Amino acid sequence: MYTYQTGNQTIDYKIEVVPNRTDITVQICDKEGVKVIIPRGLNENNVRSIIARKATWILKQLNGSQPAEEKPAAPKKEAVKKETAKKEAPKAAASAAKTGSFEEGDKFPYLGRQYRLNIVRGDVAKAEMTFRAKFIATVPQSWNEQQTNEGIGQLLTEWYQGRAGEKFQEALKSVKKAADNAPESVKWDELGEEYATTQDNTIVLNWRLLTAPLATIEYVIASQFTNADELFEDAAERKQWLSDNTLNAF
Known part of the structure; x- marks a missing residue:
């Protein structure tokens, strides 16, 4: 202390x-x-x-x-919607999302940071994605351009989804230390343009929210059951990412 x-x-x-x-x-x-x-x-x-x-x-x-200023209204418990005004996603990631093509050096967000994509063609029977300070996609030498693009898109999706549960639980653990009425668990799903929603008293997060900083994920979780603007002193900084970015980064 x-x-x-x-x-x-x-x-x-x-x-x-x-x-x-x-x-x-x-x-x-x-x-x-x-x-x-x-x-x-x-x-x-x-x-x-x-x-x-x-x-x-x-x-x-x-x-x-x-505080002297008026208290903000508590967020609704339904879905936390995307802000209407969004800044353009990083050029490489936006291009990949639009055309479905992936190139060496493209950048993709993970927990608020950008990491480069390294594409390796090798004598492998099955494509795989690894992460070591960058995304490394290893694909069969025999794959053509279309197979490579579709394969990398699938690999990225599976990689994010494979880590969503663990990281979202980590964010919830931090929220529970600040709020006694926090839920016991969260889960992820495909939610389109929604950041999060509450289904049968369970908070469900968009797995693409894994591209946001952990502090922002904590804010979204808290918004589902309490007034997150009062829970976090730095609430404005936490939710700024939601105004400046899009979940469709790839």
Whole structure:
């Protein structure tokens, strides 16, 4: 437990280091109090500067007072819809989605970051996709262009879907630390243009949401059962990705 003194008030906080994080989050948890979630590499001085900048907000939450501005309305429990205005997807990924073709060096998003595609033709009977700081698609030497494009598209889809359950559960685990009424589990499905929906008291996420940062996925999960704008101090940053991107990245 760490302590920060501001005036005559003291803020006690915990630090949680998450290696695959790229952002910094301050949470006010019902059970754990103030928690700062940081990527690996930040030291205590970095965290103290964050606490100093957010001290006023933290104390308001701890003291149970509300911000001066009007509270945003709680999101509906049905589907979280896509924002109408979207920025253009990365050029390579957008091109692949439009034409169904894939080229060496195309970039595809995973947990908010872009990774290059490496296409390897080899003496293999079955195509496969591996990931080592980039997507590596190994396809049979005998495949023509159409077979290669269709095969890589299928490989990408299967790769994302194969990791969706694990990563979505990881995001839910973080949300549960901040909200007592969080659901016990989530699952993924093909939801078209919807980010998420609730079916029979179970939160269902679009598997393509795996292209978003983990913090954004947490925001979408929370939006299904509570007011995520109040749960997360950095809610604006978390949901910005939803306005700037499209789920149809490949």
